[in-house]
Amino acid sequence: MAKLILAIDDDKLVHHIIEESLAGFCKIIHAKDGDEGLRLTKKYKPDIILLDIEMPGKSGFDVCQVIKKNEQTKDIPVMFLSSNIELADRVKGYSAGASDYIAKPFNAQELMARIKVLYEYRQQGIKLKNDVEHAEKTAQIAMTESGDMGRIMRFVGQSYHANNFQLLSEYFLAFFTPFNLDVVVVFWYKSQGIFYSLQSAVCPLEQELLEQHRYAQRFVDVGASTIINYPKVSLLIKNMPVDDSAKFGRYKDLFPHILEITNEKAITIQNNENSYEQAAQIGIALEDIVKQLVSQNQAQNSITKQFIEQLHELDCAIKLQKESDKLCDLTPYFIKLDQTMQLFTSANSDLAFIKCQLKQINETRNELLASLRSNAGELVLQNTTENNDIELF
Structure with missing residues (x-):
């Protein structure tokens, strides 16, 4: 069902702007003053009322108060249209019964967005009222x-x-x-x-x-x-x-x-929500460390295998040199072994970093446990006090 909007304003230009802004979005009926607006409100029961404040005859505040005093129309959301944007004016509008307040001049996007919010508010109100x-x-x-x-x-x-x-x-x-x-x-x-x-x-x-x-x-x-x-x-x-x-x-x-x-x-x-979030973060961090450890273990195994192979190659070269009684250059073997030792050093640094992460996570975990124990202690004390109070009554 299309939304029905009642616009009450003495300015024809404002009616034109509203019509252009909401074309295709909802059905609009127009009133040029407060008396006509009250008559159309009673007749059509619109979903939302757009109400100017400064008008000849009844002001917007007067019209809004009449609408809110009527049992049949009091639940219709009213949005004031005014060039006055001070908080005092907005509070006065709220005291008169308005649900929202938009300052002139307004653009189509802003007006449409505010009407969507009010329409949702109206539907929620109807649902809550029926569900008694x-x-x-x-x-x-x-x-x-x-x-x-x-x-x-x-x-x-x-x-x-x-x-x-x-x-x-x-x-x-x-x-x-x-x-x-x-x-x-x-x-x-x-x-x-x-x-x-x-x-x-x-x-x-x-x-x-x-x-x-x-x-x-x-x-x-x-x-x-x-x-x-x-x-x-x-x-x-x-x-x-x-x-x-x-x-x-x-x-x-x-x-x-x-x-x-x-x-x-x-x-x-x-505090409980914060503890749950902190516990979840600890869990995520631990999962990440487990992945790092698996990756680190694989890297260590690969480096160890490579080191053993290089030692075997060096041993074979030394034996071959003894058998042939000829000197050969063993430098390339030592260079490879040195590079592999650097890999071991780097892997050990990575492992030290992982240990540091584990230490930080453990400290965070201890802080969380201390906080939970403190909250539990306060809760026990509170319950004891409350039970004592109840006994007094």
Whole structure:
């Protein structure tokens, strides 16, 4: 099915550029102002809306807010079109409900690429929304816990068994289900973010918002949204109860405990991944050394065979000289033997280099084992502490 795009802009030239840029890529309907755009949105339910910000009458922010308040249209991704590219404007667009933001003037390739991303985000959102069975089951389990402490202790127990970010994210997101909060979690791994969300897909502006505030203070409030930052994990809560000060404060006191636990687990997962990679590198290095040793052994055997043959030739020449009582030039034999001895010297140098490689690999292996033992010791200590805590409750 062809993608249906609604372009809302008061500038005819922009409509022409959009039409030319997306010709053959998707079907486009046009609206000249906010009111017409809202009417067409309600009528056609487009896959994506391209929305100008500065228009006569309703602004793009106003139109976006109306779209997001309507139950039938709230899930349609909105991309703002604007010549304002400051972060404050982008944050304002996100607060109004936009999923992406593209600066004017834009080219066809950039617009098409951004629409592909938003369309994929839209399809992911539809799939996740329809697939509610797992979320309901998780909610039922979580709702059986007695109070916040019970949920925290359950999460601690679950996270102990999580050995990858996918499983850890499932336990983490399930914790927030009883609170009816729409959240996005990102794990910072190897200078990049791994994003997860339970109730919907993660839109580009949400990713950008988390990336922009990764190194900000612990709490960042953006309208009704709140970001909580830890070194290896950040949480975006999209619908904080800003009108309920008691609940708002309770959440800000409670959620850092979960983030701190999750941050430590993310560090453990990353350390384990690094250990696996290091072990794999050691294995590759050992395979290479085995090949070198096989090659070196073959070379040594060949040189030894050549040396024995040359000694035999020299012995025959000496015997022939004794039998004939004639002096002959034995220099060529000694030259060959000298060359073969140089080959032995070179082979020994190669063997010394291989031994040096083996020594380095053994040191790396010892470091890896020491790291694994240290992690295991910390884990045992952590488990002992956790068990003692549980007994106190």
